[in-house]
Amino acid sequence: MHSITPCKTIHPIDELASYDAAILENPRNAQPSSAGRRTKRAIGIWSKFWGNGRTLRIAFVDTPTQTKRLAIEALIKQWQPSVNLHFEFVDDGESEIRISTYSATNDSAVGTDALLYEQHQPTLNLNIEMDHPEFEATVLHEFGHALGLKHEQQHPKANIPWDKPKVYEFYKTNYGWTDEDTDLNVLTPLQGSDYLSGPYDKDSIMHYPVPNELTTEDWEVGINTKISMLDRRVMRKAYPKFRSIDAV
Numbered sequence: 001m002h003s004i005t006p007c008k009t010i011h012p013i014d015e016l017a018s019y020d021a022a023i024l025e026n027p028r029n030a031q032p033s034s035a036g037r038r039t040k041r042a043i044g045i046w047s048k049f050w051g052n053g054r055t056l057r058i059a060f061v062d063t064p065t066q067t068k069r070l071a072i073e074a075l076i077k078q079w080q081p082s083v084n085l086h087f088e089f090v091d092d093g094e095s096e097i098r099i100s101t102y103s104a105t106n107d108s109a110v111g112t113d114a115l116l117y118e119q120h121q122p123t124l125n126l127n128i129e130m131d132h133p134e135f136e137a138t139v140l141h142e143f144g145h146a147l148g149l150k151h152e153q154q155h156p157k158a159n160i161p162w163d164k165p166k167v168y169e170f171y172k173t174n175y176g177w178t179d180e181d182t183d184l185n186v187l188t189p190l191q192g193s194d195y196l197s198g199p200y201d202k203d204s205i206m207h208y209p210v211p212n213e214l215t216t217e218d219w220e221v222g223i224n225t226k227i228s229m230l231d232r233r234v235m236r237k238a239y240p241k242f243r244s245i246d247a248v
């Protein structure tokens, strides 16, 4: 028995619209990659963080029980101390982030990509019940995407000693993924400024579990269940509360 199906990053259908929305929302999203160069052919090298200091209106597109709704809201609020954003849970009117609690998947638009969806469409999907042992980790992880974070196992400095044939087989057997799915979501390091040049973080809530048998060394990552210290540091850099943007 393996853990729940890992969340696949939702790639925007329209890359140009994704870029425009990100830059219009927050010009810092256009900053050059950590390698200090831009390349027009590379896809998705811009970051997708929200405008610093803004209010994010968060709605539910369905009607979870009050208990479940409050549990999800409480988990989302765990991110609050590390971001200069105001989370406003709304019952009607427009919203930036819309949660579906009865989806077929657990996944989310990354940051400003949520702006590409119509107001009736969810931007963050949940398919997990409160009594599931990974409920909290899943909600924290998906809202991390909603704040602009991508998957930590694809950090450019991760250097995970993957046993690639076993990785392809693992995801195919357990989750029905094609090799391309596995490349896109697990194996291929991501370029760009999303990580704000921060170090790779094995403890990140945005990291997939890495079973020891999928590596060529004695190396593994368990199921991370909490927002890590480095997750919070990345958030503080993306959404600084004071003007000391350059301070670390």
Ligand SMILES: [Zn+2]
Pocket: 007, 008, 009, 107, 141, 142, 145, 151
């Ligand atoms: Zn994810």
